[in-house]
Amino acid sequence: xxxxxxxxxxxxxxxxxxxxxxxxxxxxxxxxxxxxxxxxxxxxxxxxxxxxxxxxxxxxxxxxxxxxxxxxxxxxxxxxxxxxxxxxxxxxxxxxxxxxxxxxxxxxxxxxxxxxxxxxxxxxxxxxxxxxxxxxxxxxxxxxxxxxxxxxxxxxxxxxxxxxxxxxxxxxxxxxxxxxxxxxxxxxxxxxxxxxxxxxxxxxx
DNA sequence: TGATGGATTACA
DNA sequence: GTAATCCATCAA
Numbered sequence: 001x002x003x004x005x006x007x008x009x010x011x012x013x014x015x016x017x018x019x020x021x022x023x024x025x026x027x028x029x030x031x032x033x034x035x036x037x038x039x040x041x042x043x044x045x046x047x048x049x050x051x052x053x054x055x056x057x058x059x060x061x062x063x064x065x066x067x068x069x070x071x072x073x074x075x076x077x078x079x080x081x082x083x084x085x086x087x088x089x090x091x092x093x094x095x096x097x098x099x100x101x102x103x104x105x106x107x108x109x110x111x112x113x114x115x116x117x118x119x120x121x122x123x124x125x126x127x128x129x130x131x132x133x134x135x136x137x138x139x140x141x142x143x144x145x146x147x148x149x150x151x152x153x154x155x156x157x158x159x160x161x162x163x164x165x166x167x168x169x170x171x172x173x174x175x176x177x178x179x180x181x182x183x184x185x186x187x188x189x190x191x192x193x194x195x196x197x198x199x200x201x202x203x204x205x
Numbered sequence: 206t207g208a209t210g211g212a213t214t215a216c217a
Numbered sequence: 218g219t220a221a222t223c224c225a226t227c228a229a
Binding site for chain 2: 131
């Protein structure tokens with residue numbers, strides 16, 4: 001191993017509170033569609049009644065159903081009429097909390113990722129949640145996959161990171177009361193971390 | 206049944 | 218700066 005400055009590559013404890021799980025995923029690997037990436041940026045979303053920014057804030061609906069189940073499953077959502085984004089369900093079952101996978105560095109399978117993200121420079125292959133999903137070929141068909149099952153088409157693999165490099169800040173594109181919570185986590189200095197944008201006030205008239 | 210507004214990205 | 222473009226959710 002590299003040394004004691006690094007977290008050990010211990011088994012995931014996805015059932016822990018989401019604010020603990022989210023930073024622990026930095027440096028971990030996600031593998032799907034012939035591509036493996038190292039996570040460099042994530043965001044935490046707490047569930048029912050706790051987080052106005054969460055899709056599950058208003059409770060159980062067909063879309064959020066998967067979040068109310070056991071941790072370690074994949075929650076995919078479709079947004080802006082174009083894009084899919086990938087999340088890991090975390091926390092005790094029933095809490096409906098999750099971690100949005102915002103960005104990563106492709107460490108193997110670059111060829112497959114480049115085909116899916118045609119024209120993008122390597123650094124941008126997974127720089128942003130929808131780009132990440134596209135590069136790995138993830139969409140609604142992957143909803144509910146168990147990320148810890150080695151036989152799954154989408155897998156989360158243990159990794160490590162230097163805790164000193166973990167930075168936090170407000171979540172991207174989140175409006176309202178939850179906007180100020182510093183629930184975005186990234187590895188400082190990584191070129192694959194996506195740029196921060198405040199919530200866009202819808203263009204009116 | 207209709208309205209509304211996105212946990213975004215690409216491009217002018 | 219803004220178009221693209223589907224659908225979950227909410228109001229009635």
